[in-house]
Amino acid sequence: MSSTILTRKRRLAAACAFTVMTAVGVVEAAPVLAADKAPVAAVQEAGGKQAVTSESGKKDDKPAQPQPKPSPAGQPNTTATSSPGADTREGAREFEEDVRLSQESVPEVAAGETTSVGVTMQNPGPYLDFKITYKAPEHTTFAEAMTYWNGGANSSVPCSLNGDKTEMTCGPFQLGAAGQGVHSFKLKVDDDAPTGKLTGGSLQLVSNANPDIKSSKLPISVNVPITKAPVIESPAEGATVGQRPTFTGTGVPGATVWLNKASSGTRLGEVKVGAGGKWSISVKEDLPEGDLAVQVRHAESPGAPSETTYWSAKRNVKVEALSAPKIIKPEADSTQPSKVKFEGTADRLKGVTKVKLADKASGKEIGTYSVGSTGDVTGKWWISNSALPEFKPGKHTVTATGITADGETAASEVTFKVLADAPAPVITKPTAGSTVTGPLVKFEGTADSEKGIRKVRLADKATGKEIGTYTVGSTGDIVGKWWISNSVLPEFKPGQHTVTATGITADGETAASEVTFTVK
CATH class of the missing domain: 2.60.40.10 (Immunoglobulins)
Structure with missing residues (x-):
């Protein structure tokens, strides 16, 4: 709900009245009563005095308040009803500070249709005398030169429209002390209006006593929902597709399209329609093989997704598993x-x-x-x-x-x-084709530490089982050398063996070298 709430706060009185000045006098709407207060005193004309019934039920005689004089036939009476401060600077200040306006809700209306816009008016302060200026939201015009109060037509209040019916002025109006109610008017949406929220409209109260005193402008908007379903263009009806098919079609640019299984309502994907009105949705998980029926809908269409009104016709395809490359x-x-x-x-x-x-x-x-x-x-x-x-x-x-x-x-x-960009380590012991006495076998060699080889991993080539990982020397006369200490020499059974040596860097591994030897 859009609203205009001015700064000065007051406690609402128990009753309110919306008074319309006409050519023959004052027409006063029925009061709107607050539920937690007793009715404000009823006013009756009685021989120049008004009998005021107080909260205690007793009657007091007070001088009658003067009523506006009738204007000539056909002319609106713009004289303010007598009220403290109505035509004074103090009254103008109260008008500016106290009037409160809010749009009840943003109505949904299809392009080419007419809707009613309701504005709640509250006057916590004293009596107000004003006219109203209106500006229609973009892609709309005023459907008639007429306003309504709590559902009833203000047929006696003159309204004027500009040439293209996008601006309207109505009045005069009077809103009594503590007055409140719903003021409404009708807007027609253009036939070619875009979907979505149409903004740019406004409503403003202007003091009759001083046209320079105005309320803040209340923004006015309406929403044009998408009532047309998207269209599925491919795959064709009855086509055979893979388990992750792609569906394409047309829709309203900028809107969101939902792709659902028609049988269960399961969402298969969604996407925003492109500026050219095209959309494409690829299913991201494998669908089971068999018959599949899908439908699409604009997410912005009115009503619950479970309603069938704005879904496309079903598209039936057959899902078959295609072999992966x-x-x-x-x-x-x-x-x-x-x-x-x-x-x-x-x-x-x-x-x-x-x-x-x-x-x-x-x-x-x-x-x-x-x-x-x-x-x-x-x-x-x-x-x-x-x-x-x-x-x-x-x-x-x-x-x-x-x-x-x-x-x-x-x-x-x-x-x-x-592989890392470094040569494979070199195995210097045992030598290739040599025969060594087991079961413990001594290993040593070199590796290019300048190219980042920090360790050497040995493994049995036949089984792939790792023998161990050994550090490459980085200082003094052991730079680039690696070996297995005598205390941890690996054991081998008699027979021929091939061992690989792979260099390990910070980024990965080098190619592997190997040596084949016999254990006796």
Whole structure:
């Protein structure tokens, strides 16, 4: 509710009256009584005096208040009813400080239709004498030169409209001390009005005693809801789609489109409609195979989402699982240089036209690559050497997702390791092809500490079992040297063995060297 509340606060009296000046005198609306107060004294004309019934029920004779004189026929009487301060500077100050206005609610109205706008008026202060100036919100006009009070037409109050019916002035009005009620008027929304909140309107009270004294402007607005359902353009009715289909269509620019399962109301996705009126929603999780019916709706349409009024017609498709693309290179658990070559295959005959690669850990897309459709490249995809993605040293997992005209396939993945930019460690003991006396075997060697190798990891090549990790010397005559202390030498059974040595840096690992020897 928009409102204008001026600074001076007063306690509301028990009764209020809205008085309209007409050509024949004063018309006074029925008082609105506060629930927790006794009625204000009833006024009756009696021989030049008014009998005032007090709260105790006794009658007191007081001089009658003068009434306005009738104006000539057809002319509004703009003389203020006698009231303390009505035409004084003090009265003008009270008018400026005390009147309170608020728009009851923002009505919803379709383009081309007419609505009533209600404004609550409260006068905690003394009697007010005023006219009202109105400005229509954007894309609206005043439907008639008429105002209403608590639902009844103020047919005797003159109103005037400007040429394009966007401004109106009505009055005079009088609002009694402690007066309150609902003042309303009618607005017509343009046929081509945009949807959403239409603002820019206002209502302002102007003192009849002094036109320079005005209330604050009360903002006036209406809301044009979206009553037209969005349209699903693709996939076509009855089409076969993958488990992560993409639906496209048209809607109201800037509005939000919901995509739901028609059977359960489950939300499959939502998106804002583009400036050109187009929208696209891709389902992010695998749908079960089988028949699927979907509908779309503008989120801004009125009523609860469970109501069927503003949903599109159902679009029926068949969901089938499409095979995920295959990654041939790099091979799983392989070691790769920083620039990694990718290639593989996809089911081109079932509509997979592209393959999207992404880093699994971060979700960041690496690139999208076309699937061959002719000759011996049919169903094949790859990254050209000039566009190979670069990876930091360490372990990486990359996913490959097939893209069809109607959505996406499930994803496959491959994990590989990128080596650090340093040579493999050298194993100097035992020497290649040597025979050593077991079971304890001495190991030592060198590593390029200047390129960041801080440790060397030994492992049994046949089993992959780690033997141990050993520090590379960094000072004096042991710089770049590594070894196993005699107290922790590993044991080997008799026979031939191959051991690998991998350098470890802050960023990853080097390639591995190896040595084969026999234990006797």
